[in-house]
Amino acid sequence: MVTAAGMRGARGALDCDVLVIGGGIVGLSTAYAITRAAPGTRVTVLEKEPGPARHQTGRNSGVIHSGIYYRPGSLKARYAVKGAAEMVKFCAEYDIAHAVTGKLIVATDRAELPRLHALVQRGRENGIPVRELGPAQIAELEPEVRGLAAIHVGTTGVCDFTAVAQQLAEASGAEIRYGAEVTAIDRRADLGVAVRTADGAVVRGRVLVNCAGLHCDEVARLTGDDPGMRIIPFRGEYYELARPELVQGLVYPVPDPAFPFLGVHLTRGIDGGVHIGPNAVPALAREGYDWGTVRPRELGATLSWPGSWRIARRHWRYGAGELRRSVSKSAFTTAVRRLLPAVTEDDLVPAPSGVRAQAVLRDGALVDDFLIREGVRAVHVLNAPSPAATASLPVGREVARRALAALARG
Template identity: 50%
Template sequence: MKNDIIIIGGGIVGLATALQLKNKNPGLKLSIIEKEDSLACHQTGHNSGVIHSGLYYKPGSLKAQNCIQGYHMLLDFCNKHEIPYELCGKIVVATEEREIPLLKKLKERGSANGLTNLKDLNAEELKAYEPHVNGLKGLFVPQTGIVDYKQVARKYGEKVQEKDGALIFGERVQSIKPSKGGAEIVTNKSSYETKLVVNCAGLYSDKIARLTAEKLNLKIIPFRGEYYQLKKEKEYLVKNLIYPVPDPAFPFLGVHFTRMISGGVEAGPNAVLAFQREGYKKTDLKISELAETLAWPGFQKVAFKYWQTGFGEMYRSFSKAAFTKALQKLLPEITKDDLEPGGAGVRAQACDRDGGLLDDFLILEDEKAINVCNAPSPGATSSLAIGDKVSDLVLKRF
């Protein structure tokens, strides 16, 4: 099969890229290769469903630019295709004095990113938004919302197919070879000719990138985020979304409470090293993938730097009491008995050789491929904006 473009990965970013390409150039022959039997099985399908506002990201960064742009594009898409969402807003809560200056900086960053109507809250005002919350100060962010990203991704896929894009399921890419017209992609079942490869493989994006780029100074480190759910009779404790003030040195947001568009309230996640890239359970283990992670010099430096944080996250993973204690900082009324096991997701976190956990989106290009190598949260919110940017890079070559 000859293609102009083959996108590897049927998650929300790959699908958004395909849709933007088809919108801009309907005549392109385009296929998406997905190793699973359906779309959005991994990071997209295990997403918490939060529509991020752009509060946290460094002004001018790809995350900030794409989150703000993608936010509006996502809402427009949902409105057009009648996909349910809700802009319920969230509160970020400082529970300790040392967090108050960080909360102030967070508001300044949000304002620099164009967010309006951010509202400072004192302890009493916090209670008006979330009656059961514990906090000294807070920040209300009205733009934050909730949606089902799997539903969004499926709709992207439908629109791609309507525009004659092909979805190829159940095929795992094994090699990418140079060919006269560009590249030959060999899967476990077939082979495909294409002028250009676009790598949106998420948890395996570094492995796909290495099929065309010999030197790649990063590796995807999988971090599992585990959730509990509030029992039905305790859902009244949370009206919308409650977040802690994040640790500026660590690229995770801390345990929080999220009301879901389909109903129910999630509590979490923690962030523990997954022992395989698609390791959604504590017992999931792939020796070869774990060995690769542990041998990566960058991960060794991260582990040395954050060993105390990592140990605390791992302890919470195995101790419901410790997990509950972390949640009680925000909601003191929560007890261990109020929680039941929820889902889990695995975040594809790019880590460079020097121990840097990449905080921004990363798109790398070589002669035969465009590689989206780091698109964690807010990747889903930003998907149409990332797709817009990648599609522009693609179309420059045609």
């Protein structure tokens, strides 16, 4: 067992000024922002995987979100609108594959029309160009898609977020240590924070930044801070379309505002393939990318959190539909046909899944916005929801600002 005293005994000179845990796009954006804002600041990033962006960053649909869904004035709305423009510029500067394609949000039922019209207003409040379309105009853009009405959002795009993360790592000038899983943290050390990794190494810094994504609440507790929430993992299940010619661009349903997922949508990626999903179901492990991956300790932590049961009671009807589509390809196909009538079961080829790190409060409330909290010599990113990849550059600057302020306080 590693003790705090043992870690203090291993101390020598500090290895860095800021120690970032997590090599996803938010952690790497933070490292990039720190070295841009304060040249000469020594930054070390610890990532447990053998390379960057192996989880949420590299397992999403690759969409540069416009910000149309988010409450005006929220961090998500501000960061997404600004981040989308910055992400396109970053990709262009570093020759990373990307395209500004626009997207359709399509109402297929009359009951969805008021929500669609509300999105038009929300988009305009957020400064996003929105165009309203009727059935004939939908068919001009997407001949195989059917709907009563739609809106076209011109600033949505797609890119390769894994390549973005790799470029951020390179351009930051930070020391990136891969295969460095954090097992213990000692914040009582005399000069800052000491972190022990699974291979027995000790890394010392003045300030710690927690961008651990699916494990951020656990890392916060290792520092001695109470995060006040628990990460509940939701798996997003995808299919790839065997006939990609059926879809020209990006097509989304009108989302249900009662649940923090956008519904099954159609996404033509930067590689030309079309992904369909995600179907959202509870994961049985924090990195539970299929039903066969079960980690009893992590599952026990989910089940013991009071908020988990309150979510289940509140959203059981919605969740039952998601579970049904998870176990029944026929049910999933039926859901897709609401937007794309020509699709058949044979058109859907299983594709890799992702897992979303959803922060849940004790009372069962799903944390909807970015959640960043500070402790002594520590900054914790405790909820980085979609559109975190899109918004990673402005989010990274905000986390960097807080880390540098903590550094200045000593």
